[in-house]
Amino acid sequence: MLTTQIKNKEEIISKLSGSTFIIKCIGCKEVLFPETEIDKFISENIEKNKITGRLKIDYLCNQDFSQAYINNHKVEIEKAETILVFSCGVGVQVMASLLENKKVITGCDTIYINGFQGLTVQNYNCAQCGNCYLNYTAGICPITACSKGLLNGSCGGAKNGKCEVNKDFDCGWEKIYNRLLKLNKKPKEEILIRDYSNL
Numbered sequence: 001m002l003t004t005q006i007k008n009k010e011e012i013i014s015k016l017s018g019s020t021f022i023i024k025c026i027g028c029k030e031v032l033f034p035e036t037e038i039d040k041f042i043s044e045n046i047e048k049n050k051i052t053g054r055l056k057i058d059y060l061c062n063q064d065f066s067q068a069y070i071n072n073h074k075v076e077i078e079k080a081e082t083i084l085v086f087s088c089g090v091g092v093q094v095m096a097s098l099l100e101n102k103k104v105i106t107g108c109d110t111i112y113i114n115g116f117q118g119l120t121v122q123n124y125n126c127a128q129c130g131n132c133y134l135n136y137t138a139g140i141c142p143i144t145a146c147s148k149g150l151l152n153g154s155c156g157g158a159k160n161g162k163c164e165v166n167k168d169f170d171c172g173w174e175k176i177y178n179r180l181l182k183l184n185k186k187p188k189e190e191i192l193i194r195d196y197s198n199l
């Protein structure tokens, strides 16, 4: 089972640029979804005239369902430079995959709690690490999309886009690099390097 908490204000603000479309997923609200805190953050930190639209959705992790909502909000989404998503890591990754040309950022960290995990069939996974990296990796999880769960970039072993650990598996870090380049970002500037020397 998982729960979400709002990220620190500075991280979210540093990733916002231009106008914003906001998505909140309330699929796991019965566990804990900090909606009041999120609404407070939005009203205090994002000017109303910079918000192109809002969407509240159940189960953003369901790709078909999310695609249908996107289709209904095409105009507002197209106008936005940033798509700000408040959901678990799966929901953010689904949205990044559906909106290939948009900067999709997360406003939440996803945290593991004991209990039964839902059984939604999905192409993306979140290990509920508690400190979400998606804002630095173009909306692709380095922990679940990389066989070694590397945080600071590729191991260098990929061949023709396939992982050296499992040749049936696309290299997660190649996908991260390619998506950053597609979004006109420089990977070296974007990726948050984790310093392991203090551990």
Ligand code: SF4
Binding pocket: 088, 089, 090, 109, 110, 125, 126, 127, 128, 129, 130, 131, 132, 133, 134, 141, 142, 143, 144
């Ligand atoms: S970095 Fe990956 S594992 Fe951690 S919260 Fe984000 S999506 Fe989940």
Ligand code: SF4
Binding pocket: 145, 146, 147, 148, 149, 150, 153, 154, 155, 156, 157, 158, 162, 163, 164, 165, 170, 171, 172, 173, 174
């Ligand atoms: S080849 Fe890519 S996905 Fe595989 S372990 Fe190395 S960086 Fe990770």
